[in-house]
Amino acid sequence: MGSTMSKKYRDPFDLFDELFREIEEEFERFEKEFMRLGKEEGAKVYGPYVYGFRITVGPDGKPKIEEFGNVKNFKGQPIISEEREPLVDVIEKNDEVRVIAEVPGVNKDQIKVRVSGNKLIIQAQGEDRKYYKEVELPTDVDEKSAKATYNNGVLQVVMKKKPQQETGTEVKIE
Numbered sequence: 355m356g357s358t359m360s361k362k363y364r365d366p367f368d369l370f371d372e373l374f375r376e377i378e379e380e381f382e383r384f385e386k387e388f389m390r391l392g393k394e395e396g397a398k399v400y401g402p403y404v405y406g407f408r409i410t411v412g413p414d415g416k417p418k419i420e421e422f423g424n425v426k427n428f429k430g431q432p433i434i435s436e437e438r439e440p441l442v443d444v445i446e447k448n449d450e451v452r453v454i455a456e457v458p459g460v461n462k463d464q465i466k467v468r469v470s471g472n473k474l475i476i477q478a479q480g481e482d483r484k485y486y487k488e489v490e491l492p493t494d495v496d497e498k499s500a501k502a503t504y505n506n507g508v509l510q511v512v513m514k515k516k517p518q519q520e521t522g523t524e525v526k527i528e
């Protein structure tokens with residue numbers, strides 16, 4: 355076999371090493387851009403800069419990278435926002451959809467949660483932190499069934515799925 359191994363059979367850790375190298379290069383570019391932006395006169399300063407990612411394997415077996423924080427990449431340039439995008443999990447089980455979001459540093463009365471069709475919108479604003487996230491739900495939910503709890507920086511919203519209605523007309527067989 356030797357070193358002429360095809361890409362299809364590469365060691366998965368090589369893929370992670372390659373991904374981490376790309377991320378390090380991206381951070382170095384971001385850091386240089388932050389330094390340049392910070393020196394400009396009248397530049398608005400945000401802080402702290404928060405960026406994170408999570409790698410999971412999707413049902414199709416392909417890795418899925420989810421980013422969170424207040425740093426976004428737009429055409430190779432860092433975009434800094436006052437609002438952080440929280441890390442969110444969406445769990446679909448039986449007849450319910452559960453959304454779990456990490457929003458530390460705010461009180462429960464500073465969090466607003468809105469449900470519309472198959473979208474959940476989370477907004478939170480504390481003394482020194484703002485969060486915003488629009489979560490695409492895997493199915494339509496019953497908006498009136500939504501119940502939210504907040505404990506130790508973790509917001510959990512549980513909603514019942516809308517029953518799937520059959521559409522169309524039954525055709526009578528002659």
